[in-house]
Amino acid sequence: MQHYRPIHQLFRQAAVVDRQLALVRPFASLATVTNNTSNLKENTNLSNRQKFNQIQPPIKLYEKLEKLGFGTLLKTKRYSGLHKQKAKRDQQRQKFTERVGPPPEPKYTFPLLSFFAGAKAPTSFPPESLDEIAFVGRSNVGKSSLINSVAESNVVRTSDKPGLTQQINFYNVGKLFHMIDMPGYGFAFVDDAEREQWRQLMETYITERKTLKRVYVVLDARHGVKVADIDFFKMLNSKQVKFQIVLTKCDLLVLPNLAKRIITVENHIQQLRNAVKDVVVVSSKTNAGINQFRKEMLFLMGHLKPKEFYEAVQATKDEKEAKKSKSLNSKR
Ligand SMILES: Nc1nc2c(ncn2[C@@H]2O[C@H](COP(=O)(O)OP(=O)(O)OP(=O)(O)O)[C@@H](O)[C@H]2O)c(=O)[nH]1
Numbered sequence: 001m002q003h004y005r006p007i008h009q010l011f012r013q014a015a016v017v018d019r020q021l022a023l024v025r026p027f028a029s030l031a032t033v034t035n036n037t038s039n040l041k042e043n044t045n046l047s048n049r050q051k052f053n054q055i056q057p058p059i060k061l062y063e064k065l066e067k068l069g070f071g072t073l074l075k076t077k078r079y080s081g082l083h084k085q086k087a088k089r090d091q092q093r094q095k096f097t098e099r100v101g102p103p104p105e106p107k108y109t110f111p112l113l114s115f116f117a118g119a120k121a122p123t124s125f126p127p128e129s130l131d132e133i134a135f136v137g138r139s140n141v142g143k144s145s146l147i148n149s150v151a152e153s154n155v156v157r158t159s160d161k162p163g164l165t166q167q168i169n170f171y172n173v174g175k176l177f178h179m180i181d182m183p184g185y186g187f188a189f190v191d192d193a194e195r196e197q198w199r200q201l202m203e204t205y206i207t208e209r210k211t212l213k214r215v216y217v218v219l220d221a222r223h224g225v226k227v228a229d230i231d232f233f234k235m236l237n238s239k240q241v242k243f244q245i246v247l248t249k250c251d252l253l254v255l256p257n258l259a260k261r262i263i264t265v266e267n268h269i270q271q272l273r274n275a276v277k278d279v280v281v282v283s284s285k286t287n288a289g290i291n292q293f294r295k296e297m298l299f300l301m302g303h304l305k306p307k308e309f310y311e312a313v314q315a316t317k318d319e320k321e322a323k324k325s326k327s328l329n330s331k332r
């Protein structure tokens, strides 16, 4: 007599095989790699460092990072498999598009950044007017530097010592929208009472501000998600505030480690309903990823203009620069 297995058992078996394949398939899709890392997490014998090292980012992610300006993968034996895959993908792409790639992106620009209010207590918040974007994160991760970088300004004060920004600072981006620089959370050098005061201030702003359109949680790419960040994600999630992760200081990581870091961060936010699943990847020092981030912010705030606008702005700037250097040369 022939025995048939119930359908749910077949599905379960297929899932097991798929998971096993995911572990041996070296360069699978991003989704598979994510499964891959969660499998690794189940293996309690591995240290976090070992789990991190075992992540195998897909070629797609490397291509994205390369496009954003984070360098290229070394042509060593270690990455020869990835290079072979890349060559194959290029070949396929060439077949379909005859090498006519997408047109180059213009340089997106923000209008002039200016400080207009600082608040140490909710009573000092300026009245709600234009839409707002807030930058939060642990101390010293690079929030203030990031605001300067996207706005091509040096108005926001930065420091290599943690705890510089000690109030909520409001900046005008021309007359388009506001950018808000927050004090860092999880700052160890202030006493408990002060830390609690900052936490309440930030929580009040984030939960009560009607004009707040997006919270960017900034993480240092070298450290990824820490306990203080998880607590903050939970708070944002419980208050149903939509947020997005920005990984900064990405210039301080070699490309493979940066790709692995992105995957671990994506794993952290997978289950959080209010987290935007796309992670922004930038460096305020080299400006890699900044132009793309600027474009996304302008789109989010409803102020993204057609490419021709930014091309014209750039052409006028270039013309002015050329005139300036010409007159300087003639004076010499
Ligand atoms: N290499 C590198 N350094 C960065 C980057 N962004 C910021 N930094 C440095 O990190 C340090 C801290 O930067 P801040 O922008 O002041 O950090 P913050 O998050 O505003 O700090 P608090 O105001 O104390 O919460 C400074 O020394 C910056 O120069 C980056 O993308 N790459």
Ligand SMILES: [Mg+2]
Binding pocket: 143, 144, 145, 157, 158, 164, 165, 181, 182
């Ligand atoms: Mg700061």
